[in-house]
Amino acid sequence: xxxxxxxxxxxxxxxxxxxxxxxxxxxxxxxxxxxxxxxxxxxxxxxxxxxxxxxxxxxxxxxxxxxxxxxxxxxxxxxxxxxxxxxxxxxxxxxxxxxxxxxxxxxxxxxxxxxxxxxxxxxxxxxxxxxxxxxxxxxxxxxxxxxxxxxxxxxxxxxxxxxxxxxxxxx
Amino acid sequence: xxxxxxxxxxxxxxxxxxxxxxxxxxxxxxxxxxxxxxxxxxxxxxxxxxxxxxxxxxxxxxxxxxxxxxxxxxxxxxxxxxxxxxxxxxxxxxxxxxxxxxxxxxxxxxxxxxxxxxxxxxxxxxxxxxxxxxxxxxxxxxxxxxxxxxxxxxxxxxxxxxxxxxxxxxxxxxxxxxxxxxxxxxxxxxxxxxxxxxxxxxxxxxxxxxxxxxxxxxxxxxxxxxxxxxxxxxxxxxxxxxxxxxxxxxxxxxxxxxxxxxxxxxxxxxxxxxxxxxxxxxxxxxxxxxxxxxxxxxxxxxxxxxxxxxxxxxxxxxxxxxxxxxxxxxxxxxxxxxxxxxxxxxxxxxxxxxxxxxxxxxxxxxxxxxxxxxxxxxxxxxxxxxxxxxxxxxxx
Numbered sequence: 001x002x003x004x005x006x007x008x009x010x011x012x013x014x015x016x017x018x019x020x021x022x023x024x025x026x027x028x029x030x031x032x033x034x035x036x037x038x039x040x041x042x043x044x045x046x047x048x049x050x051x052x053x054x055x056x057x058x059x060x061x062x063x064x065x066x067x068x069x070x071x072x073x074x075x076x077x078x079x080x081x082x083x084x085x086x087x088x089x090x091x092x093x094x095x096x097x098x099x100x101x102x103x104x105x106x107x108x109x110x111x112x113x114x115x116x117x118x119x120x121x122x123x124x125x126x127x128x129x130x131x132x133x134x135x136x137x138x139x140x141x142x143x144x145x146x147x148x149x150x151x152x153x154x155x156x157x158x159x160x161x162x163x164x165x166x167x168x169x170x171x
Numbered sequence: 172x173x174x175x176x177x178x179x180x181x182x183x184x185x186x187x188x189x190x191x192x193x194x195x196x197x198x199x200x201x202x203x204x205x206x207x208x209x210x211x212x213x214x215x216x217x218x219x220x221x222x223x224x225x226x227x228x229x230x231x232x233x234x235x236x237x238x239x240x241x242x243x244x245x246x247x248x249x250x251x252x253x254x255x256x257x258x259x260x261x262x263x264x265x266x267x268x269x270x271x272x273x274x275x276x277x278x279x280x281x282x283x284x285x286x287x288x289x290x291x292x293x294x295x296x297x298x299x300x301x302x303x304x305x306x307x308x309x310x311x312x313x314x315x316x317x318x319x320x321x322x323x324x325x326x327x328x329x330x331x332x333x334x335x336x337x338x339x340x341x342x343x344x345x346x347x348x349x350x351x352x353x354x355x356x357x358x359x360x361x362x363x364x365x366x367x368x369x370x371x372x373x374x375x376x377x378x379x380x381x382x383x384x385x386x387x388x389x390x391x392x393x394x395x396x397x398x399x400x401x402x403x404x405x406x407x408x409x410x411x412x413x414x415x416x417x418x419x420x421x422x423x424x425x426x427x428x429x430x431x432x433x434x435x436x437x438x439x440x441x442x443x444x445x446x447x448x449x450x451x452x453x454x455x456x457x458x459x460x461x462x463x464x465x466x467x468x469x470x471x472x473x474x475x476x477x478x479x480x481x482x483x484x485x486x487x488x489x490x491x492x493x494x495x496x497x498x499x500x501x502x503x504x505x506x507x508x509x510x511x512x513x514x515x516x517x518x519x520x521x522x523x524x525x526x527x528x529x530x531x532x533x534x535x536x537x538x539x540x541x542x543x544x545x546x547x548x549x550x551x552x553x554x555x556x557x558x559x560x561x562x563x564x565x566x567x
Contacts, residue, residue: 025179032180032184032187036191037187039191040187040191040194043191044194047196047199054206055206058207062209062210062213065210065217066217068220070312075271080276084261084316086314121261121312121315124262170271
């Protein structure tokens with residue numbers, strides 16, 4: 001007597017095997033999508049932060065190109081320096097010194113509290129807080145400035161690496 | 172079914188990678204490129220602005236009228252644009268050259284002046300320097316940030332000195348007294364003007380003369396001469412007949428004050444011979460003739476060397492024709508003592524059994540030992556004589 005396997009039970013067995021494969025495929029699909037989205041998010045975050053930093057750096061470089069301050073007149077009696085800004089950005093003055101030509105530059109002294117000089121040559125601005133160093137003439141008048149939007153009153157030294165200088169010899 | 176499912180995951184994975192690439196790296200690259208282009212454009216713009224700034228060329232000339240009306244002086248700055256660009260002058264400063272400060276601590280002209288290429292613009296600046304005396308320089312500030320300056324000019328009460336005084340008044344003082352201070356004061360009458368109005372001079376020699384020039388406008392002036400602060404009386408003047416002297420320009424250009432000449436009395440020069448006390452026979456030695464001029468002398472005296480040499484007489488044990496003299500000092504000032512001549516002489520050999528001898532040097536009294544530098548008068552000198560002992564070589 002010949003026995004034959006039950007076709008219904010064979011079909012059931014084959015169907016369960018297929019379910020596992022499908023489940024595996026779904027899990028694989030979900031994993032790929034999840035990892036992919038995570039990677040995508042990380043990449044977007046990284047690119048966004050890098051773009052912001054790049055934009056800030058370029059902004060400072062462009063500000064340097066657009067900044068231009070000139071010293072028009074100096075009074076050695078009152079240590080007043082008149083400056084004007086024919087550049088394209090408003091400037092914030094952070095340091096103003098008058099020192100003998102025979103001595104080295106005192107550098108940035110942060111002695112002027114961010115006096116804003118508007119980007120217009122039509123009106124000079126008087127700086128009355130200039131620091132005078134003793135010594136014989138001739139003198140060098142040195143004014144350090146940065147673009148007004150880069151000036152931080154809480155930390156004047158920040159962004160000072162992007163500061164520009166205007167010099168004037170006073171005999 | 173299995174093969175198809177595996178393909179979908181790979182496809183989705185690839186799609187996400189491609190999406191990441193297109194949504195991050197390419198936009199980042201494009202963004203960086205645009206930032207770089209922006210920076211490049213700014214650098215180019217800055218370069219163009221710098222080139223324009225350097226191309227600007229503005230010359231400033233100051234012009235003034237020489238009118239004598241005090242109420243209406245006229246000083247103008249001429250701006251001459253010699254560049255190919257339109258120059259916009261934002262303001263003009265007047266700088267006091269002596270103090271290095273702006274006159275009035277503010278710009279002279281604070282409004283826009285457009286100077287087209289090749290054009291001149293004349294701008295009146297009277298109000299900025301009204302009443303100012305000193306040396307000033309005009310500085311123009313352009314819109315592009317350049318400073319252009321004029322040559323410094325001298326102002327007197329708000330007017331340019333050069334051209335302000337077209338005439339010159341010369342005042343001379345003759346026969347001044349040594350050590351006295353002479354002051355010339357000039358008072359302009361009505362609308363006349365002169366610069367300077369007072370000068371003081373100290374005479375350093377007797378009967379010294381000076382001539383001083385003053386810039387003046389046409390008009391009448393009173394010229395005063397003071398000696399040590401006191402007006403010189405007419406009695407002391409040979410000319411002019413009055414002090415002060417009135418003079419009108421341009422009819423008369425000179426005023427000459429001739430003071431009565433102070434007489435100079437020559438004094439006797441003290442003459443001394445400086446020689447060694449003793450010398451050996453056959454030895455060459457030196458001696459000096461020293462002159463002293465008393466402090467009462469009113470002038471310097473030029474020494475007459477030849478007359479002194481001629482006045483030297485020698486006697487005793489000396490070799491003939493061995494006297495040689497050469498001059499040292501040329502002049503004597505009052506109160507000074509100087510070596511006039513330095514001479515050399517040789518003692519002769521002692522003859523016979525003599526062990527010692529002597530030489531006598533005499534300079535006789537001279538009526539003209541020196542000549543007064545200013546007066547030309549002869550100065551006499553007194554006589555002097557000295558003896559020198561000559562010792563034999565054997566006696567040593």
